Amino acid sequence: MTESESIAYDVVVLGAGPVGENVADRARAAGLATAVVESELVGGECSYWACMPSKALLRPVLARADARRLPGLSQSVQGPLDATAVLARRDSFTSHWKDDGQVQWLESTGAVLYRGHGRLAGPRQVTVDGPEGERHVLTARHAVAVCTGSRAAVPDLPGIDRVKPWTSRDATGAQAVPGRLVVVGGGVVGVEMATAWQALGSEVTVLVRGKGLLPRMEPFVGELVAEALAEAGANVRTGTSVESVTREGPTVVVTTDRGDRIEADEILFATGRAPRTDDIGLDTVGLEPGSWLTVDDSCRVTGSEWLYAVGDVNHRALLTHQGKYQARIAGAAIAARAAGVPLLESDRWGAHAATADHAAVPQVVFADPEAAAVGLSLAEAEQAGHRVRAVDFDLSSVAGASLYADGYRGRARMIVDLDEEILRGVTFVGPGVGELLHSATIAVAGEVPLNRLWHAVPAYPTVSEVWLRLLETYRG
Known part of the structure; x- marks a missing residue:
């Protein structure tokens, strides 16, 4: 292996997914010399194995479901989905797992890309083992940002390696529809992939250890x-x-704790995530390999002056949009500290504080029906010690929802803080509710007083009219 002389940059970013790209972009915008290290595809999990391919698979499924609820259109969409066409469209959204376009964008920011496996080699030091056996040694004057994301966690069952189960990557990238699919796990990945592959023709069985699906959302x-x-x-x-x-x-044979024997062609384990920090040299800076990294609100690792952990690796919110939000915060904080500008640690709404990761994390589950939530559930709000009231409304009673689809079924809930008269959380479930979520996110993140929210008039007849109905229900 040939080793280069150490090259100095202001910032070194480990990982070129959406999070790493945004840290690099913010650092470069502030005039900081920036290097980015990536061992796989530039664009990361979201672009090739998560957000984009999964939603490309789901979009025809949800569009057909909506169309089947509309007289005059429903008879035209009774046949099966064209799985070949759906998979081909999915492939186009992943750029056929080629990252040329992402590389071009990253390099257009002025960041320098290093292909290979990056590891910390002590404070502010990173080594990169390249694809041709070369080794680069990088020094960071101001910051190293760990943006390596997470991977699927597969349970340690005897012989599971010989089974070769699907993880989320296999489920979003499969090139053929399995005849029979077992999905283990009732969280977001399990629900979305069960929805997609069942609609594409699989016989799907979902096995959930707990009492129900999507346990982190409201029970309904x-x-x-x-x-x-x-x-x-x-x-x-x-x-x-x-x-x-x-x-x-x-054939995959599954035995459950109830003594059931289930046969399938493939089995997907959607049972959680683990940090991709096991082989990045954390031990060289006194941290535990394979661990989640604890950070402050600027995403700087606790106890460090130079190491940042942004996105999934800090375990605050394992969502692409939240990781990109953190990246903007971290990039601004790195630039400010590099320039010697003091950060106002008490300014929770400042440019250097990831406040929304505490109180206003939005998420959409692209199932049929869609589920969307931001902030705290009722149980979470009560556990946090807030004096709250849950206000519910049947979405099918909203004029816009009945126009959206015949037989519309859905529900909305807002969690009202009775002392502050603001919203602590909002949840929607029903066809198309993902597009309602940003208004809820603004209300929760902005701590909009309810007497002011009353004057935000929803257009008629839209599904957004549920806001008025929720407020009327609260006022009695």
Whole structure:
């Protein structure tokens, strides 16, 4: 292996996914010399194995579901989806797993890209083992930002390696529809992939250890989604754990704790995420390899003056949009500290504080029906010690929803802080509700007083009129 002389940059970024790209962009915009290290594809998990391919798979599924609820159109969309066309469109959104366009954008910012595996080699030092056996040694004058993301966590079941189960990457990138698919896990990935592959023709069985789907949202969300999945033909089994999994020829055999034997062509484990920090040299700076990294609100690692952890690796909010938000915060903080500008640590709404990661994290689950939530659920708000009231409204009673689709089923809930008269959280479930979420995010993040929110008049007849109905219900 040939080793180069050490090259100095102001900032070195490990990981060129959306988070790393945004840290680099903000650093370069501030005039800081920046290097970015990537061992896979520039653009990261979101572009090739998560957000983009999964939503490309789901969009035809949800569009067909909406069309089937509209008389005059429903008879035209009764046939099966064209799986070949859906998968081809998915492939186009991943640029066929080629990153030329992403590389061009990154280099247009002025950042220098290093291909290869990057590791910390002590304070402010990074080594990069390149694809041709070369080794680059990089020094960071001001900051190293760890933006390496997370990976699927597969349970340690006997013989699971021989089974070769699907993870989220396999589920979003598969080139053929499995005849029978077992999905283990009832979180976002499990629900979305069950929705997609069932609609594309798989016989889907969902195994959930807990009481229901989407347990981090309000209970009624998981209930409605489970009901819809069952109506679509999926077999949803709650309170069920996998005890063993084997592969007999091409067939996967699953045994549950209830003694059930389930045969399938593929099995997807959607059972959580783990940080991609096991082989990046954390031990050289006194940190535990493979651990989540604890940070302050500027995303600087606790106890360090130069190391930042941005995105999934800090375990604050494992969502692409939140990671990009953190990246903007971290980039601004790195630039300010490099320029010797003091940060106002007490300014929770300043340019250097990731305030929204505490109170206003939005998320959409692209199931049928869609689920969207921001802020705290009722249980979370009560656990946090807030004096709150949950205000519910049946979305099917809103004129815009009944126009959206016949037989519209959905529900909305806002969590009102009775002492502050602001919203602590908002949840929607129903077709198309993802487009309602940003208004809720503004209300929660901005701590808009309810007496002021009353004057934000929703257009008629839109689904957004549910805001007026929720406020009327609260006022009584």
